[in-house]
Amino acid sequence: MGRVDGKLPCAPPVVKGVCFWFIPPPSWVEGLCVTPEVRGSKVPGCSAWIPPPSVMQPMLPPGIQLTDTLEQMQQGTLMRKVKSKSWKKQRYFKLQEDCMTIWYQSKRTGKTESAFSISDVETVREGHQSEVLQSVAEEFPPERCFTIVFYGRRGNLDLVAGSAEEAQCWIQGLRQLIEVATTMDQREKIDQWIRDWFQKADKNKDGRMNFKEVQRLLKMMNVDMNEDHALRLFQDADKSESGTLEGEEFVLFYKALTQREEVQSLFQEYSEDGKKLTLLELTDFLREEQLEDEGTEELAMELIDKYEPSETARARHVLSADGFLMYLCSLEGSIFNPQHRGLWQDMSQPLCHYFISSSHNTYLIEDQLRGHSSIEGYIRALKRGCRCLEVDCWDGPNGEPMVYHGHTFTSKIPFREVVSTLGKYAFKTSDYPVILSLENHCSMEQQEVLVQQLKDILGEQLLTTTIDGHVPSQLPSPEELKHKILLKGKKIGRLEDTLDGPGDEAPDASDDDNGEEAEEERRRAKKDKETLAQALSDCVIYCKSVPFRGFQEARSHSRPSEISSLSEAKARKLIRDEGNEFVRHNAWQLTRIYPSGMRADSSNYSPQEMWNVGCQIVALNFQTAGMEMDLCDGLFSQNGSCGYVLKPPFMRDKETLFNPSDPSSREGPGPITLTIQVISGQQLPKVANSKEGAIIDPLVRVEIYGVPADQTHQETKYIENNGFNPRWDETLQFQLHVPELALIRFVVEDYDKTSRNDFVGQFTLAFANIKPGYRHIHLLSKDGTSIPPSSLFVHIRITEPPGPEQD
Numbered sequence: 001m002g003r004v005d006g007k008l009p010c011a012p013p014v015v016k017g018v019c020f021w022f023i024p025p026p027s028w029v030e031g032l033c034v035t036p037e038v039r040g041s042k043v044p045g046c047s048a049w050i051p052p053p054s055v056m057q058p059m060l061p062p063g064i065q066l067t068d069t070l071e072q073m074q075q076g077t078l079m080r081k082v083k084s085k086s087w088k089k090q091r092y093f094k095l096q097e098d099c100m101t102i103w104y105q106s107k108r109t110g111k112t113e114s115a116f117s118i119s120d121v122e123t124v125r126e127g128h129q130s131e132v133l134q135s136v137a138e139e140f141p142p143e144r145c146f147t148i149v150f151y152g153r154r155g156n157l158d159l160v161a162g163s164a165e166e167a168q169c170w171i172q173g174l175r176q177l178i179e180v181a182t183t184m185d186q187r188e189k190i191d192q193w194i195r196d197w198f199q200k201a202d203k204n205k206d207g208r209m210n211f212k213e214v215q216r217l218l219k220m221m222n223v224d225m226n227e228d229h230a231l232r233l234f235q236d237a238d239k240s241e242s243g244t245l246e247g248e249e250f251v252l253f254y255k256a257l258t259q260r261e262e263v264q265s266l267f268q269e270y271s272e273d274g275k276k277l278t279l280l281e282l283t284d285f286l287r288e289e290q291l292e293d294e295g296t297e298e299l300a301m302e303l304i305d306k307y308e309p310s311e312t313a314r315a316r317h318v319l320s321a322d323g324f325l326m327y328l329c330s331l332e333g334s335i336f337n338p339q340h341r342g343l344w345q346d347m348s349q350p351l352c353h354y355f356i357s358s359s360h361n362t363y364l365i366e367d368q369l370r371g372h373s374s375i376e377g378y379i380r381a382l383k384r385g386c387r388c389l390e391v392d393c394w395d396g397p398n399g400e401p402m403v404y405h406g407h408t409f410t411s412k413i414p415f416r417e418v419v420s421t422l423g424k425y426a427f428k429t430s431d432y433p434v435i436l437s438l439e440n441h442c443s444m445e446q447q448e449v450l451v452q453q454l455k456d457i458l459g460e461q462l463l464t465t466t467i468d469g470h471v472p473s474q475l476p477s478p479e480e481l482k483h484k485i486l487l488k489g490k491k492i493g494r495l496e497d498t499l500d501g502p503g504d505e506a507p508d509a510s511d512d513d514n515g516e517e518a519e520e521e522r523r524r525a526k527k528d529k530e531t532l533a534q535a536l537s538d539c540v541i542y543c544k545s546v547p548f549r550g551f552q553e554a555r556s557h558s559r560p561s562e563i564s565s566l567s568e569a570k571a572r573k574l575i576r577d578e579g580n581e582f583v584r585h586n587a588w589q590l591t592r593i594y595p596s597g598m599r600a601d602s603s604n605y606s607p608q609e610m611w612n613v614g615c616q617i618v619a620l621n622f623q624t625a626g627m628e629m630d631l632c633d634g635l636f637s638q639n640g641s642c643g644y645v646l647k648p649p650f651m652r653d654k655e656t657l658f659n660p661s662d663p664s665s666r667e668g669p670g671p672i673t674l675t676i677q678v679i680s681g682q683q684l685p686k687v688a689n690s691k692e693g694a695i696i697d698p699l700v701r702v703e704i705y706g707v708p709a710d711q712t713h714q715e716t717k718y719i720e721n722n723g724f725n726p727r728w729d730e731t732l733q734f735q736l737h738v739p740e741l742a743l744i745r746f747v748v749e750d751y752d753k754t755s756r757n758d759f760v761g762q763f764t765l766a767f768a769n770i771k772p773g774y775r776h777i778h779l780l781s782k783d784g785t786s787i788p789p790s791s792l793f794v795h796i797r798i799t800e801p802p803g804p805e806q807d
Helices: 068-075 131-135 164-182 186-201 211-220 227-237 248-257 261-270 279-288 296-307 311-315 321-329 375-383 415-425 444-461 495-500 515-531 551-557 568-585 627-636
Strands: 077-082 088-095 101-106 112-117 121-126 145-150 157-160 276-278 318-320 354-359 388-394 434-440 485-489 543-545 562-567 590-594 617-620 644-646 672-682 698-705 712-715 727-736 743-750 758-766 773-780 786-799
Touching: 068 077, 068 088, 068 164, 077 164, 121 164, 131 145, 131 157, 145 164, 157 164, 186 211, 186 248, 186 786, 211 227, 227 248, 261 279, 261 321, 276 279, 279 296, 296 311, 296 318, 296 321, 311 318, 318 321, 321 773, 321 786, 354 627, 375 388, 375 415, 388 415, 388 617, 415 444, 434 444, 434 617, 444 485, 551 562, 551 568, 562 568, 568 590, 617 627, 627 743, 627 758, 672 698, 698 727, 712 727, 743 773, 758 786
Parallel strands: 354 388, 354 617, 388 434, 434 485, 485 543, 543 562, 562 590, 590 617
Antiparallel strands: 077 088, 077 157, 088 101, 101 112, 121 145, 145 157, 276 318, 354 644, 672 727, 672 786, 698 712, 698 743, 743 758, 758 773, 773 786
16 A cells, blocks of 8 residues: 555545455555545545545455345345244344344344354255254245254254245355355455454444544453553554544554564574575475475475465565465464375274274263254264264154153154265265164164165165175275265174075084083074064174173184174273273274263263273264363364274284383383473453453463373463463473374463363364474364464474484
8 A cells, every 4th residue: 555645545434334344455556545535536646546435335355246145135134033843033134244244133122133253154054954944844845944054063043034035045145155254265364353353343333443442452352451552552553643543554553463573583583684584594494493304495385375475575486474474374384284184094904993983872962861862963973074873763653763862851853864864964074984873772663664764765875785795804994885884783693694694593502612602692692583673683784782791702702893882981990900902802893982871961081091992983972062072073183084093003903012001012112202382372262251351361281191101281371361462482391102192182271260260272183193393273162163363373392212223
């Protein structure tokens, strides 16, 4: 932007109460002035004509074109919000001028009821694609209905428009905006964030901000700033000396507020002139600090092309301080190794060689006693990459099996709906197999219905025989089972019987070394025949549920297609008493762990101790946020979020000596040292339900989860009254004896000396996915959803133990 009379011009004006997009695009002409007095005229020294208000249009966030559809949404639409068959109330929905916020208000009271950001919306479903809208299907046709689905655990918003045209307007418009929100780059996200704050603080909506509004904004942004210092920043940015900030002036104020001294000093350390990094200087930084050792010069070129905002600098192959910060805030500058985000592991090993993302009582979205059963539980779990789902089946009315938690007050859903949902969503996030853990409490008649529904709805997706027609000597791989749904449940007799065709022959005593065991198996098969439909039994191939009778017995039978389920308490006892045997067992057979029946509140146990002995199917209550689900999300966020993570080599060997309680049993070098310098935080969110004006006192705790010897945590001091740009500059150091099993959890809390600290944000990842060097950690909410631009800035160093000395 040029200057007129030595002053920086103002941003575009307000038209009809609309706040203009105020990040100046490159197309703004040098010398352009848009002060109110000169609109629609030529200005001396200016090279452009400024149109009058009647022809000026509000500028939108990057990527958004104001179509007829979006204009219609901005005018507002009266629709029905539906919560149940009996709760259907009219609400007025309106897209705000920023095209990134939707609010709705009660028709009766006219009071704004709620608002949500487009960035909170995951998808939009058309028609009767929720249980709520299915319940009103006879009243409202599908072409008028749609469902807004949010990220995390927030409930859906079910709506009925007045006409099919209105419904399509909102469906298509929302999808267009979601596409823009999900494809924003880092700079656009920050611009959007600035803009959101401007709109929140501009209380009288005049497109300008006086000092009182700026003070209010600082409180909202978690900044406790001395009034004199705030006034000095305000006056420095107020180039027009109007006593208010508008447009570009607010951007200047924001830039002064967000000066990253720690990044600037790092930049100047490698920049000879302090203004730019040459290609060679950037290459040095990447090699020396970020430990990028392959194709470093090519990477430097890529980063300049991607993150340098100035075209001139890009053409000269140099990186400005702004471009350097953009890189550090990007995915390439993240603590999570970008190469591990996609599929990077060998997927051709037996199923038992992988940790498998697994859900307990998947149908529940609340507690275990009175909670709501919903197909949404299955949809959410599958979208998170879950590959083992649970379904409890009971006899229902009209010969239709139902799914619910037996002997409780939880609501019920038809089995048919669960299977339909599974067929639709099973392979949207991951191509790899889904295991359906069937808790069967149905009569023989309704079991036949179960089988029919599974076969009719899933068709070829349902695995009904081994992949090669032979009894397996080991489990097949995820690669071999792509796009297949495996049933886990009881089975009459052995897998051989299914392959050879049904028959009454029980195993002969000579088949086993122990005649008593053969007799016991014969009795069991006979009993199963009385309670289990043959057709359902025949659908169980690689996951036959058997009671656990000790590792020795399992090994003597050596049947990889059998699986035992253990309660968390039983598993803990085995870990304590027979840790090494447990690891060996899990090298060739699957084990499922489930929460204690005492966890009526759907709380979770720590999955880490189960993973430490190689248990693959560690079932958690996905509906319950907390540390346990953070660990689960942290482990499975790698490898394309496909729900399968390859176990380390020493856990895939049937003769391994590894025991998690004795780290020295792991073959390999000694412990590695993980050094984390916690440097600073950026724009940390406020604590939920905090008092207005309250500002957090943040501290960072780094928690290590792994084998018992590695389990520990350390934390920084707390910084008083600064959630906006706290500086810690503290170094934490950890020894990791078994890094292959370690998960690192970064937690930010609001310190409280009189009560428990409040949660602010967290990020969890497997040690194997950490990138060393200067890195940003992009924080997640309690729900596991992103909260941009909240982050931590850290430096990571990993020190391997010295190798054996050479002769």
